Amino acid sequence: MNAQTPTKTSRLRGDRVTLAHGGGGKAMRDLIEEVFTDVFDPPGDEDQARLMTQALQDPGAQLAFTTDSFVVTPPVFPGGDIGKIAVCGTVNDLAVGGAIPLWLSAAFIIEEGCEIALLRQIVQSMDTEARKAGVRIVTGDTKVVERGSADQVFVTTSGVGVIPPDRDLRAANIRPGDVAIVNGVLGDHGATILAARGDMALSTDLISDCNSLNGLMETVIAAAPGLRAARDATRGGVASCLNEMADAAGVGIEIDETTLSLRHEVKGMCEVLGLDPLYLANEGTLVLFVPQEEADQTLAAMRQHSMGKDAVVIGKVLDGPAGRVTMRTLFGGTRLVDMLVGEQLPRIC
Amino acid sequence: MRYVEEFRDPMAAKAVLAAIETVIDQIGATRDKPVHIMEVCGGHTHAIFRYGLDKLTPPGIEFIHGPGCPVCVLPMSRIDECVQIAERPEVIFTTFGDAMRVPGTRKSLMQAKADGADIRMVYSPLDAMELARRNPDREVVFFGLGFETTTPSTALSIQQAAREKLNNFSVFCNHITVPPPIKALLDDPHMVLDGFVGPGHVSMVIGVHPYDFIAEDYGKPIVVAGFEPLDLLQSVLMVLRQIQDGRAEVENQYARVVPDAGNPISMAAIEDVYEARPTFEWRGLGEIDASGLRIRQAYQAYDAEEKFGVGYGAGPRLVKEPEGCACGQVMTGRIKPFQCEQYGKGCTPEMPLGALMVSSEGACAAYYQYGATEAAE
Amino acid sequence: MCLGIPGQIIEITDATRLMAMADVSGVRREVSVACVAPANLQNLIGEWALIHVGFAMSVIDADEAEKTLEALRGLGEAQETLEAMAQGDAALEGRA
16 A cells, blocks of 8 residues: 555646647547546546436436536636536526436537636636536536637536426416515626626626525425426526516516615626616526415525525516516616617616 | 715605696696607616606606717718728727617628627727727727717827827717707707706716807706706706796706816817817708817827728718618607607617617617607506 | 716826726726816815716715705605695595
């Protein structure tokens, strides 16, 4: 038995990824092993992960499968990085359907010249977040493209989970009389990224709200047997999410501006740039619909959870018009909250 | 947020609204015989719809949306010229976000960017100058857009560029001034206007006296207003009280920001760098004398029109509006957005025909975004 | 171009070029104070100004702000008085 564990020396040459690292030869193998598989430790050595779970065998259980690509710039920002979002985003897309997330794949498109240290950081974030969320990254891929063909690194994660037989969460379940709940403040991620991009030369202490919400979802499901549907509000903000759900359910939704809460820096950011916080991106914001009579117990349960401390009812579901989202303003007036058109551009005017 | 939230207090709003209702009753204004109040500035139009003030104020007030949206009044030919400059490989074209989606005859700046032009959104002309410092081998052009609120910022930037000899920086000047189009509207026999809510931020630069002619020569009240909902409501109340009293005065509701005399440093910078063009084309209003600014000869090294041979007078003027586009009529308050045939059909924010639907302060965009698709109840 | 927001000047960053750091509700941005520069730039620190496209355009007058708010509050009180009077009238009518 060795008294010491030999330290592994890096076989990688240089600080940056070159086209050789995508060539399929030794350099690629070394990159994959050192940077990716040594950390992720996927099961087996084959081109595919071979997996089984008892839960799939339960009659009425469903396989849930989702995929998402992540191209955020800058790749590292306060509160996270592209790797963290890549795990959270896919875990959340499974969890909001009532699935228990199990396995993720991770594919990387790497720009020639990307710093290897950046890749290591991203992989570490993914590993940390995956463990936190209770999922395993079991298979993946890397490609290297010429300088200029990608922005440092793009990540695609696909995720698989199991929806237990008793669960059927879907937007179409939402009906008039239901209430809409969010788990906390809005817009942290979008505002953080805007500041981090630097092109407006604005600085704040904000951090992204990027987080895995499967734990919170399980809490909600346990507390609210009548839970209709849930989504995580990402690009396009809470407004876009509500519009999609209203459309799918053929109902109207009215939210109350006085219930929406923002960190004061997010408010400041919106005021300076003339942005509407309803459309700011989130990465850890849950929007869910429950029957009115279950609202109190849902909130009580959410507020016990670290990611639901500021959970609040933000609105109610109306008969119609179908697909229309409106908001009672601070002033008691009403305004439409339409789907976002294009990208929200900072106003000056 | 200091100096903002106090002016958004819903309780205070109720009181002002009640006072407004009282005066409206007393002067006998109704939906069929309303008081016509023009809010000149696009920022005010936006605020009215964001806070639902059009629905909260009584039907006896009709808001006529004025031409104070500098993106909206921009003739399509100017966008074409922007695209022309931006398509040059050596140019980094910088602009405020507002202008990105305005359609030109060929394309918008957003489309030109997708086609490969180096077009970048900036928050400030200072950022454009920084880009010029960091990219000495490129020509950085800043799209100088806006009324007198923004004109000092580009004037000061040009002065700074001259001091530093930042010769790869230039401004494509499209600054316009507020008083001339107001006069043009007042001279229009078809316009029915009883009073004005005046542009608060333009006034922090030029002061309140440039509006004296509105009260003295045309006998209409004007109240210079701030941008928070309480500012707007209080200003509307002040206009109504003037009408009730038979007064026509220039009043300053936004005194916390607007000195009556304006800002001498800003005005001096504008005077130093810019001069009035003899005429300038306004979408929907045609050519108006002495309403547009150009860079003086002393600073021609920083004038993109000189550098790139484009600009007012250099190309064909008065590009025809696209078929069915009624921006001109909406912008001068002759019709409401939803009365335009194309509104919501051939003209939407995704596929705009004209600037009013694309600029965040255009009346059509405000109506569309906040849902004022039919006349207020 | 109307979008302006009150911000507080918290630091002078470049006295020669008249640049300062402004804070709007925790969002910080370097702005030019050329339009509002007093003889001693340090006197700007702590003042609130209207910030527009990276320029402090006007120092906010706290007294005027208070006057405006007072006028608004006055309306509120007048309104309450009117409502109290109306309630009084209604009560009287009820009794009559």
